[in-house]
Amino acid sequence: MNEAAYAADSGIGFVLFLWAALYFYFAFTQFKIAQKVGHQSPWWAWVPILNLFQQIQMARKEWYWFLFCLIPVVNIFAIAVIWMEIARSCRQSAVWGIMAIVPFLNFIAWGYLAFSGGVDAPPAPPEQAPRQHEPVA
Numbered sequence: 047m048n049e050a051a052y053a054a055d056s057g058i059g060f061v062l063f064l065w066a067a068l069y070f071y072f073a074f075t076q077f078k079i080a081q082k083v084g085h086q087s088p089w090w091a092w093v094p095i096l097n098l099f100q101q102i103q104m105a106r107k108e109w110y111w112f113l114f115c116l117i118p119v120v121n122i123f124a125i126a127v128i129w130m131e132i133a134r135s136c137r138q139s140a141v142w143g144i145m146a147i148v149p150f151l152n153f154i155a156w157g158y159l160a161f162s163g164g165v166d167a168p169p170a171p172p173e174q175a176p177r178q179h180e181p182v183a
Contacts, residue, residue: 071153073097078160080104083135105131122147133159 073092080088083104090100102111105128114124130143136159145155 072156075156075160076100079132079136079156082160083132101128101132104135105129106135107131136162138162 076091076097077088080091080100085100085104087100090096098115099109099112102109102115105111107128111124111128115121115128117124125147126144128143129146130140133140133143133146136142138159142155142159145151146159148155
């Protein structure tokens with residue numbers, strides 16, 4: 047094997063290792079966030095596509111938000127809103143949700159949301175049933 051082929055194989059190996067390490071980190075932190083917010087299937091974090099549905103459910107959004115995530119440019123805003131709501135579900139400031147989509151800052155934000163105690167912001171209000179109109183006397 048010549049040196050050029052060996053160098054190319056080493057580069058590919060490094061890229062695959064880096065990709066696997068990043069995938070493991072983000073899947074593990076999403077798994078921990080899902081456990082923290084009480085998601086019924088935290089293992090979805092490890093499965094591509096399902097992990098996006100899990101993010102949407104953790105943000106308490108409807109299923110059609112998945113479609114928003116498929117539309118160019120709209121997806122940036124949709125993911126930002128989803129992560130802001132996930133941060134609130136973790137009892138953190140929505141700023142952590144914005145940081146979760148910013149390259150390089152997302153390493154810190156996902157780890158913080160996964161492993162912090164959650165005292166920066168008040169808890170997200172529970173979904174309330176619609177009020178019945180009372181007759182006026």
